[in-house]
Amino acid sequence: MADVSLRNVSKAFGDTQAIDDLNVTIKDGEFVVLLGPTGAGKTTTLRLIAGLERPDNGSILIGGRDVTKLEPAMRDVAFVFQQYSLYPHLTVYENLAFPLRSPSRNFTEDQIKARVAEIAKLVRIDHKLENKSTKLSGGEMQRVAIGRALVRKPSIYLMDEPLSSLDAKLRGDLRLELKRIQSELFSTLLYVTHDQIEAMTMADRIGILAEGRLVQIGTPREIYTQPANLHVAARLGQPAINILPAGLLPADAAPAGTKTIGARTEHLTIEKATNGHADGTVDWVEHLGDQNHLHVTVKDRKLVTLAEPDTAFAKGDTVTIRFNEPLYFDGAGNRIAG
Amino acid sequence: MSAAAHSVVEPSSTSKRIAGTLIILYALISMIPLFWIVATSFKTPPDSIAYPPKILFTPSIEGYCNLFTTRTRQTPEYINALPPAESFCDETVRKRNMVIAGPSNFLPRFLNSVIIAFGSTFCAVFLGTLAAYGFSRFRVPLADDLLFFILSTRFMPPIAVAIPIYLMYREVGLSDTALGMILLYTAVNVSLAVWLLKGFIDEIPREYEEAAMIDGYTRLQAFRKVVLPQATTGIAATAIFCLIFAWNEYAFASLLTSGTAQTAPPFIPTIIGEGGQDWPAVAAGTTVFLVPILVFTVLLRKQLLRGITFGAVRK
Numbered sequence: 001m002a003d004v005s006l007r008n009v010s011k012a013f014g015d016t017q018a019i020d021d022l023n024v025t026i027k028d029g030e031f032v033v034l035l036g037p038t039g040a041g042k043t044t045t046l047r048l049i050a051g052l053e054r055p056d057n058g059s060i061l062i063g064g065r066d067v068t069k070l071e072p073a074m075r076d077v078a079f080v081f082q083q084y085s086l087y088p089h090l091t092v093y094e095n096l097a098f099p100l101r102s103p104s105r106n107f108t109e110d111q112i113k114a115r116v117a118e119i120a121k122l123v124r125i126d127h128k129l130e131n132k133s134t135k136l137s138g139g140e141m142q143r144v145a146i147g148r149a150l151v152r153k154p155s156i157y158l159m160d161e162p163l164s165s166l167d168a169k170l171r172g173d174l175r176l177e178l179k180r181i182q183s184e185l186f187s188t189l190l191y192v193t194h195d196q197i198e199a200m201t202m203a204d205r206i207g208i209l210a211e212g213r214l215v216q217i218g219t220p221r222e223i224y225t226q227p228a229n230l231h232v233a234a235r236l237g238q239p240a241i242n243i244l245p246a247g248l249l250p251a252d253a254a255p256a257g258t259k260t261i262g263a264r265t266e267h268l269t270i271e272k273a274t275n276g277h278a279d280g281t282v283d284w285v286e287h288l289g290d291q292n293h294l295h296v297t298v299k300d301r302k303l304v305t306l307a308e309p310d311t312a313f314a315k316g317d318t319v320t321i322r323f324n325e326p327l328y329f330d331g332a333g334n335r336i337a338g
Numbered sequence: 339m340s341a342a343a344h345s346v347v348e349p350s351s352t353s354k355r356i357a358g359t360l361i362i363l364y365a366l367i368s369m370i371p372l373f374w375i376v377a378t379s380f381k382t383p384p385d386s387i388a389y390p391p392k393i394l395f396t397p398s399i400e401g402y403c404n405l406f407t408t409r410t411r412q413t414p415e416y417i418n419a420l421p422p423a424e425s426f427c428d429e430t431v432r433k434r435n436m437v438i439a440g441p442s443n444f445l446p447r448f449l450n451s452v453i454i455a456f457g458s459t460f461c462a463v464f465l466g467t468l469a470a471y472g473f474s475r476f477r478v479p480l481a482d483d484l485l486f487f488i489l490s491t492r493f494m495p496p497i498a499v500a501i502p503i504y505l506m507y508r509e510v511g512l513s514d515t516a517l518g519m520i521l522l523y524t525a526v527n528v529s530l531a532v533w534l535l536k537g538f539i540d541e542i543p544r545e546y547e548e549a550a551m552i553d554g555y556t557r558l559q560a561f562r563k564v565v566l567p568q569a570t571t572g573i574a575a576t577a578i579f580c581l582i583f584a585w586n587e588y589a590f591a592s593l594l595t596s597g598t599a600q601t602a603p604p605f606i607p608t609i610i611g612e613g614g615q616d617w618p619a620v621a622a623g624t625t626v627f628l629v630p631i632l633v634f635t636v637l638l639r640k641q642l643l644r645g646i647t648f649g650a651v652r653k
Binding site: 050051052071072073075078079081083085087088089096099102103105112148152261 | 416543545546548549551552553555556559563564567568650
């Protein structure tokens with residue numbers, strides 16, 4: 001394991017600037033998640049580190065060694081592809097053994113056997129080792145793909161939305177599993193996703209990418225409570241943060257220059273209107289079972305917030321709304337630190 | 339079954355039966371010449387030229403005896419003075435006042451065909467696979483123009499360049515050599531091989547090689563371990579097409595080979611000249627000549643079908 005740094009890395013595909021002057025360091029043993037929408041440059045970042053793409057500018061260091069011009073095989077990284085990419089002509093066992101059979105490594109057949117058995121157990125695929133890799137379910141294929149990366153002990157594991165094509169339950173299971181494996185092995189891991197729950201639950205640090213640039217990087221808590229700008233704020237939180245123009249609702253504490261107020265559930269205190277004064281009307285109560293989504297109309301604006309499962313609110317209720325230390329943003333969308 | 343429930347209407351059993359009958363009929367008609375050749379090869383020379391033609395006849399392997407041997411005419415007295423015939427062929431030719439003088443040239447010619455056809459197929463497929471992989475995976479400058487150029491070599495019938503090739507071969511000493519024929523057939527086939535194989539390799543996702551390269555393999559090793567095993571169907575289909583061409587090629591073979599490197603196609607017609615109109619021997623030569631390609635095609639028929647429908651069926 002080793003730390004990995006990208007220094008001023010840029011990469012364009014034709015006219016599209018996929019990565020724009022990216023600087024990021026993943027520390028030894030750290031689990032970093034890159035979060036961003038499609039086309040933000042997440043996958044390109046992984047491919048640059050793996051050596052599947054060459055940067056136009058900048059350098060990539062793995063364990064202090066400049067690998068910018070090295071072939072993928074010489075970089076000592078492991079990659080989990082979004083589409084599994086299991087070798088279709090090989091069995092599960094041979095897929096897992098494939099990286100160990102590389103001519104650049106010298107493992108005896110016994111060592112390979114032991115290692116594959118160990119990893120197969122870890123990713124719970126040991127009962128299907130003799131299956132053709134094409135004769136597996138999606139979840140099994142994904143576990144083999146992760147296993148094929150884990151079978152080695154590389155400088156860094158790179159994972160490209162490895163859970164995105166699985167169903168919700170399996171995704172939840174594997175998420176925990178992956179985090180467990182990572183902390184047990186103390187491995188360095190760079191993980192790419194557009195799923196905020198994956199990012200929040202697994203990451204030591206989250207990097208938010210947008211249009212090939214790193215907008216913000218920090219612990220999940222930092223990213224959530226102190227987003228650098230509106231873009232970052234909008235990426236995290238369920239239901240999504242309410243973006244309201246300043247002045248829509250009374251906000252006495254708003255610092256000068258506030259143009260937009262971002263309010264998550266915990267930033268809003270909503271009560272039934274009692275003395276004739278009301279800020280908005282309950283539009284709809286969305287019952288999710290363990291919680292409710294409360295849709296409130298304020299003038300022509302819609303607002304979504306969480307409510308208790310046994311909420312007393314009903315459609316048509318008039319309510320008062322107060323901010324509770326919300327997030328303030330200036331005209332450019334950057335947060336004004338309170 | 340209402341038509342509305344099925345946007346695609348299943349063909350009725352009657353139309354299926356009619357189609358089946360037509361196909362079988364067509365197959366039978368196509369197979370008549372083949373049947374005739376095989377039947378003739380088992381006829382005696384008089385039976386083979388009998389009129390009206392004999393459908394039913396007593397089979398004989400005289401044609402095969404004549405195919406593999408050369409014979410000399412002798413007087414009946416001479417033949418009677420010989421020790422008893424050792425083989426069936428011996429006996430058969432003696433009835434026609436002849437003795438076996440030695441083996442014919444058919445076997446060496448046939449072996450020439452095997453060497454040249456399989457050799458050129460191997461070369462064309464080998465070069466074609468590498469070129470197709472290069473075109474498929476790398477940013478080759480002027481790739482489209484190069485591919486068009488490669489294809490353009492098929493625009494004219496190869497025999498159009500027969501004279502220049504004949505003169506060139508005479509100049510460099512490749513006339514009537516197996517090497518010369520292998521080079522020639524490889525050159526003709528490699529364009530087909532590149533185009534067919536490029537399609538097959540394009541279908542193999544790059545991610546497999548990328549995974550292999552990250553797993554510690556060089557590109558060449560990844561190609562061997564990951565791409566080749568998945569391209570076997572395409573390679574087999576391409577190999578059959580190349581082999582059929584090289585095996586059947588007649589024009590160049592008769593022009594450029596006359597002796598040691600002569601292949602079977604130009605040799606077979608010459609059989610007829612050796613001792614009258616020996617149709618059974620010619621037919622026997624043709625039948626033997628058909629066998630390897632038949633076996634090869636039957637063995638690889640699935641791949642061949644895939645090769646033919648290639649491009650029509652997309653995932």
